[in-house]
Amino acid sequence: MRILVCGGAGFIGSAFVHQRVAAGDDVRVLDALTYAGREENLDGLDVDLVIGRIEDPGAVEQAAADVEAIVNFAAETHVDRSILDAQAFVTTNAVGTFTLLEEARRRGVRYVQVSTDEVYGSIDDGAFTEQHPLEPSSPYSASKAGADLMVLAAHHTYGQDVVIARGSNCYGPRQFPEKLIPIMVLNAIHGGPLPVYGDGQQVRTWLHVDDFASGIHAVLEHGAAGQAYNVGGAKEKVNLDVVSRIVDLTDASPSQVKHVEDRLGHDRRYALDSSKLRQLAGWAPRVDFDEGGLESTVHWYRDHEWWWRPLVETAEYRAYYRRVYDRDPDF
Structure with missing residues (x-):
């Protein structure tokens, strides 16, 4: 095709x-x-x-x-x-x-x-x-x-x-370091703060x-x-639990987790019923978040500094990071 x-x-x-x-x-x-x-x-x-x-x-x-x-x-x-x-x-x-x-x-x-x-x-x-x-x-x-x-x-x-x-x-791999998982992975690896919005109890299905x-x-x-x-994904996770798991996978310190002011209009929970597609085409997710999915993603960022380093060193990225987190990136 x-x-x-x-x-x-x-x-x-x-x-x-x-x-x-x-x-x-x-x-x-x-x-x-x-x-x-x-x-x-x-x-x-x-x-x-x-x-x-x-x-x-x-x-x-x-x-x-x-x-x-x-x-x-x-x-x-x-x-x-x-x-x-x-x-x-x-x-x-x-x-x-x-x-x-x-x-x-x-x-x-x-x-x-x-x-x-x-x-x-x-x-x-x-x-x-x-x-x-x-x-x-x-x-x-x-x-x-x-x-x-x-x-x-x-x-x-x-x-x-x-x-x-x-x-x-x-x-997964090749996600720009502004979304929850890649930004937390890079900060965790390099000893920076792990900024969690509000109480961190927002729920996402990964x-x-x-x-x-x-x-x-x-x-x-x-x-x-x-x-x-x-x-839709198969694993529903609380944001704070995802961050805690990244702390474990990177040998970071729990003290790096910092609760910050919540995002404006932050949705509390997302969940999708995918039965329509499952019945139509037999589709189902194959990569388990807990059984290797998140861990392999952490390893990818560890092993691909050549991929993400040029991104986070740009003036545009540093300015964006300061606007959102009120500080410079530490990696």
């Missing part, structure tokens, strides 16, 4: 590209190579890389030539950044999605939108099904929810062949990036047009 993977040089997108190239698909990547997208994530792969933004119709038209499907990973993703400056999130996540949808409609190809559990908001008990209303809490999740609605509207209005894959919190990538492929292959599919 000839697939255009937008955002394919990023964290989740590159995992999907690695899987599809290994399976024999012909992959073209469109990526703006912003702070979280890196050519190094595609090292060793025979892919055609087009550098450009998904909100640029010219770049999208060039990249989409002769493809049979478009899979969109390209997004601004970090909630903290969206709280500090939401404009880029609206531009990329909403306008960019619209631009891709128009190109997919013009070419008559299948379109897959990669989304997030955060579009549902927070849930106290049970798990979100695809029938739950969208109640986003942050500028990030609102921009993703808006994109999801445009995708569904494209099907209802124009009959486009579109599907949505909504994932739970991902972890999904290894390779499992999300395989779930997205299942949606691409088997998903019914106009439908959304939850791709």
Whole structure:
């Protein structure tokens, strides 16, 4: 299959590209190579890389030539950044999605939108099904929810062949060091503080990036047009417990854990019911968070300083870290 993977040089997108190239698909990547997208994530792969933004119709038209499907990973993703400056999130996540949808409609190809559990908001008990209303809490999740609605509207209005894959919190190799797990791993290894928002009792369901990538492929292959599919992890974890486990895996000191002022609009709990996708395609997560998933991720960051060191030494990253944590990074 000839697939255009937008955002394919990023964290989740590159995992999907690695899987599809290994399976024999012909992959073209469109990526703006912003702070979280890196050519190094595609090292060793025979892919055609087009550098450009998904909100640029010219770049999208060039990249989409002769493809049979478009899979969109390209997004601004970090909630903290969206709280500090939401404009880029609206531009990329909403306008960019619209631009891709128009190109997919013009070419008559299948379109897959990669989304997030955060579009549902927070849930106290049970798990979100695809029938739950969208109640986003942050500028990030609102921009993703808006994109999801445009995708569904494209099907209802124009009959486009579109599907949505909504994932739970991902972890694994090549994740930019601003999300919970990589930032805690690097701080723990280097003796820095481990800043935990509020009481740290927020609950997330963790999904290894390779499992999300395989779930997205299942949606691409088997998903019914106009439908959304939850791709959720199997392990529900309290944030503070995840940080404590990272302390154990890195031989850090528990005294490094520092509770800081809670994030604005912080969702308390996410959980996804993935039975719709399981019944459709037999998909299930294979990497166990407790039985090697988190530990292998910690080892990856230990062994790949060449990958993350150039990122954290940039002036932009240091300025961002100071804005969020009120201090310089210690690694």
